[in-house]
Structure formats: C-alpha cells, structure tokens
Amino acid sequence: MRTISRSQFLSGAAGMLTIAALTGCGGSPVSSTPKGPVEITFSSWQKGSKNVVDAYNAAQSDVHVTFKEVASSTDNYPQLTNQIKAKTAPDVITVEYPRVSEMATQGVLKDISKEAGDLVSKSFSPSITSLVNFGGATWGVPLDAGVLQMYYRSDLFEKYGLEVPKTWAEYAVAAKKVAAADPKVRLGASPVGDPALCAALAWQNGAKWGALNGDSWMVDIDSAASSEALKVQQDLVDAKLLWTEDAPVLAQKQADGQLLSVISGSWYGASLTTTFADQSGKWRVAPLPSPAAAPAAAMYGGSSFGISSTSDKVDAGLKFITWMTTNPEGIKARISGKSTTFPVNETARAAAIDAFDPSYFGGQDIYDVAAKGLAAIPEGWVWGPATVTTFTSLIDDAAKVKAGTSTLQDGLPVAQKATVADLKNRGISVK
Numbered sequence: 143m144r145t146i147s148r149s150q151f152l153s154g155a156a157g158m159l160t161i162a163a164l165t166g167c168g169g170s171p172v173s174s175t176p177k178g179p180v181e182i183t184f185s186s187w188q189k190g191s192k193n194v195v196d197a198y199n200a201a202q203s204d205v206h207v208t209f210k211e212v213a214s215s216t217d218n219y220p221q222l223t224n225q226i227k228a229k230t231a232p233d234v235i236t237v238e239y240p241r242v243s244e245m246a247t248q249g250v251l252k253d254i255s256k257e258a259g260d261l262v263s264k265s266f267s268p269s270i271t272s273l274v275n276f277g278g279a280t281w282g283v284p285l286d287a288g289v290l291q292m293y294y295r296s297d298l299f300e301k302y303g304l305e306v307p308k309t310w311a312e313y314a315v316a317a318k319k320v321a322a323a324d325p326k327v328r329l330g331a332s333p334v335g336d337p338a339l340c341a342a343l344a345w346q347n348g349a350k351w352g353a354l355n356g357d358s359w360m361v362d363i364d365s366a367a368s369s370e371a372l373k374v375q376q377d378l379v380d381a382k383l384l385w386t387e388d389a390p391v392l393a394q395k396q397a398d399g400q401l402l403s404v405i406s407g408s409w410y411g412a413s414l415t416t417t418f419a420d421q422s423g424k425w426r427v428a429p430l431p432s433p434a435a436a437p438a439a440a441m442y443g444g445s446s447f448g449i450s451s452t453s454d455k456v457d458a459g460l461k462f463i464t465w466m467t468t469n470p471e472g473i474k475a476r477i478s479g480k481s482t483t484f485p486v487n488e489t490a491r492a493a494a495i496d497a498f499d500p501s502y503f504g505g506q507d508i509y510d511v512a513a514k515g516l517a518a519i520p521e522g523w524v525w526g527p528a529t530v531t532t533f534t535s536l537i538d539d540a541a542k543v544k545a546g547t548s549t550l551q552d553g554l555p556v557a558q559k560a561t562v563a564d565l566k567n568r569g570i571s572v573k
Contacts, residue, residue, distance in 0.1 A: 180204065181206050183233050184234040184235075185234070188481070191236075194466055194475045195209040198465055198472065201471060205458045231250070231451075233453040235250075238443060239443075239445070240338065242276075245448070246277070247568075250450065250451060253281065254283075262280050272521070277354060283467050287486045288407030289515040290346065291427055292404070292430055292431065293426070296426045303319070309435065313431040317383035332384040333375055334379060338443070345519075346371065346520070350362060355573055359526050361558060364554040369554060373551055376543075397418065407441070408512040412482040429518070449463075467490060474493050476494075482508070527565070528564040
C-alpha cells in the first residue's frame with residue numbers, strides 16, 4: 143500500500159510572503175506599511191461569535207474582523223471545502239475536533255506550527271493539544287471541551303424518588319424505576335442514530351478509535367472496550383427503558399416533562415436556557431455515569447479555530463484567535479451571547495465562571511462539574527481523517543437498530559471496515 147509522505151500530509155503549510163518596496167515618482171520612498179487595521183474574515187455557527195467579534199473590534203485597532211455566520215456545524219465543512227477551491231474561504235475558520243484531521247488532510251487548514259505551536263503547547267493541557275496536533279504539526283488553537291455529562295430535572299428526580307446515578311448500573315436501576323412508575327416517562331434517550339455520542343461512550347470506556355503511527359493510521363473501532371460500552375446502551379434499548387425517537391419528538395417530551403435527563407456536552411446548557419426557558423431553576427448537571435466506581439468521562443463536541451489554507455493573513459488571524467481563546471474579555475463576550483462554552487484555557491475558564499449567570503441551574507456551579515469531568519477523560523483519543531465515513535456507517539446501522547434487526551455493537555465492525563477502506567482509497571497507509 144502507498145504511504146502518504148510528510149510533505150503530502152502537511153499540504154496546508156504556509157508559503158513565504160514577499161513584500162515589494164514601492165518608490166514614488168519624486169524619488170522619495172513610499173511606505174509599504176498598510177494604513178489602518180488589517181482586514182480579516184471569520185466564520186462560525188457558535189453562540190456568542192458575533193459578540194466576540196464586536197468586542198474584539200472595539201478593544202483594539204490593529205485588526206478588524208468581519209463575521210460571516212454559518213447556519214450550523216453540518217453546513218460548515220462542505221462550505222469550507224467549496225470556498226477553498228474558489229479561494230473565497232474566510233481567514234479564520236471554526237473546526238470541531240473530530241474534523242481537524244480531515245480538514246488538514248483535505249488542504250482546508252493551514253499548518254500553523256511555526257506561528258502557534260508554542261501558544262498551543264503552553265496554554266492548553268496535553269489531553270486537549272492532542273486533538274489539534276498530529277503529523278508533527280499544529281492545525282488549530284483549542285477553544286473548549288465538550289465534556290460529556292448528565293443534565294437532569296431535579297424536581298422530577300425528587301418526584302420519582304431518584305438518586306443521581308454515579309454508574310451506568312445505577313442508571314439502569316433508575317431507568318427501570320421511572321418506566322415502572324409511569325409508562326409515558328423515561329429517564330433518558332438512547333444514543334441510537336448519534337455516532338458522536340456512541341464514540342464518546344466508547345472513549346469513556348477506554349477505547350481509542352484511531353492513532354497516528356508515523357505516516358500511518360491505526361484504526362481500532364471494533365474493539366472490546368467499544369462493544370462493552372455500547373452493549374450497556376443496547377441493553378437499555380432492548381428493555382425499552384430509553385426513548386429512541388428523533389430529536390423533534392424528544393424535544394416535545396422534554397417540554398412535557400416526559401424526559402428526565404439528557405446526556406450531552408458542556409455546551410448543551412445554552413440550548414436548555416434558550417429552548418426551555420420556562421424550566422429555569424429546575425435543571426441541574428451531574429458527572430456522566432461511569433462504567434465502574436471511579437469517575438470517567440469523555441468529550442462530546444468541542445471546537446478549535448484555525449487559519450484557512452488560502453489565507454495570507456496568518457499573523458492577524460492568530461492575534462484574533464489568541465484573544466478569543468485565552469483572553470478573559472474574549473470569553474466574557476462569548477458568554478454574554480448566551481453561550482455555556484467550557485474553555486480549556488484556565489485563565490479563560492475563570493473568566494467564563496465569573497461571567498455566567500447560574501440561576502437557570504438553581505445557582506449550581508456547572509463549570510465545576512465540567513472541570514471534574516475533564517480531569518476524568520481518558521487520554522490518548524485521536525480523531526482520524528475518515529471520521530465522517532465512520533459516523534456515516536454508524537448512522538446507516540441505526541435504522542436497523544431501531545427496527546430490532548441489529549444492535550449498536552453490530553455496527554462497529556462495519557464501521558471499522560468502511561473507515562479502513564476509505565483511508566486506503568485516499569492513499570493513506572493503514573496499519
């Protein structure tokens with residue numbers, strides 16, 4: 143099989159920029175220094191992004207940012223790919239951790255090792271930097287960690303006499319108790335149809351779906367750890383103890399008090415406060431139930447900011463990115479836009495805690511819960527460049543799971559085979 147070379151892998155590396163000196167007609171030199179701020183563009187779908195841009199533009203005069211809103215994360219990646227081809231991509235782009243390697247190998251992201259390598263290594267923990275560093279290069283600057291945790295209705299837990307489950311075994315006991323008390327109510331919803339959640343549950347259980355070994359990718363989706371994690375969820379589905387409906391139906395059940403808890407990332411708090419504003423004061427956050435007594439979590443979402451491969455304004459773009467991810471004022475501006483982002487830079491996180499109004503969660507410090515979850519995430523997870531193929535395969539299997547002709551764990555070997563085939567078809571060596 144053909145092995146991808148380092149030069150091919152680092153296809154987004156920046157070229158040298160040459161500035162020509164200009165001379166006026168009278169013989170006097172004309173300065174090549176641009177007048178006014180450097181103009182850059184930035185695209186994102188994240189809550190609070192416009193607030194961040196407005197605050198940054200008001201705080202300094204060296205760089206002016208024009209914000210280009212993206213409808214959703216789903217729209218983001220095909221749009222970026224097309225913009226790179228047309229050379230119309232924004233200078234600063236938003237890329238979720240599962241898509242960083244894909245966007246790098248497809249030439250969407252620029253290698254920013256020289257300009258931002260030290261920033262990333264010194265400002266963020268190793269468990270986070272591994273999500274933006276690979277192939278000996280840095281491809282993005284982290285913003286947040288989508289720490290997987292459990293949101294629950296404290297009033298309804300009290301109504302049904304439930305203790306907050308600390309393990310998945312306790313979660314199953316609570317699920318049985320709720321279903322027996324009211325057949326129209328369930329403790330939670332299943333991960334069927336949500337491949338990112340399936341991946342996070344496998345991650346929590348110690349699985350590692352991918353790793354980079356030299357110039358080759360190692361794929362290990364169909365592992366014992368992954369199967370064990372998904373079997374826990376499949377058993378709950380088989381016993382009809384979890385809702386398996388699609389998002390719109392689940393949202394209605396949540397509004398009606400028929401869904402007592404939601405397993406989601408730390409960013410989900412913003413959705414609660416806006417979508418279910420009338421339930422203010424009733425929701426709380428707890429650590430994700432773990433496979434055993436010791437706490438264990440995973441990441442479900444989380445984003446980084448990178449420079450598009452077609453941009454020639456790396457320095458200006460990184461000034462803005464640094465401000466967004468590490469400056470207290472940048473985080474405060476984002477929180478003011480109804481975001482519950484959990485910054486991974488500790489200085490930025492402290493600013494988020496100060497800026498966040500905890501009244502919706504009954505005064506609870508939800509950032510403390512996320513911090514403990516972050517510390518309990520197993521290290522070593524790496525997202526490969528064929529993550530989309532992996533997710534697509536698992537989504538295809540979801541219909542069979544709902545029909546009862548397949549299981550969540552049955553989809554793992556199929557996803558493994560599809561992922562390996564995709565990588566080989568792209569000329570990427572697989573071990």
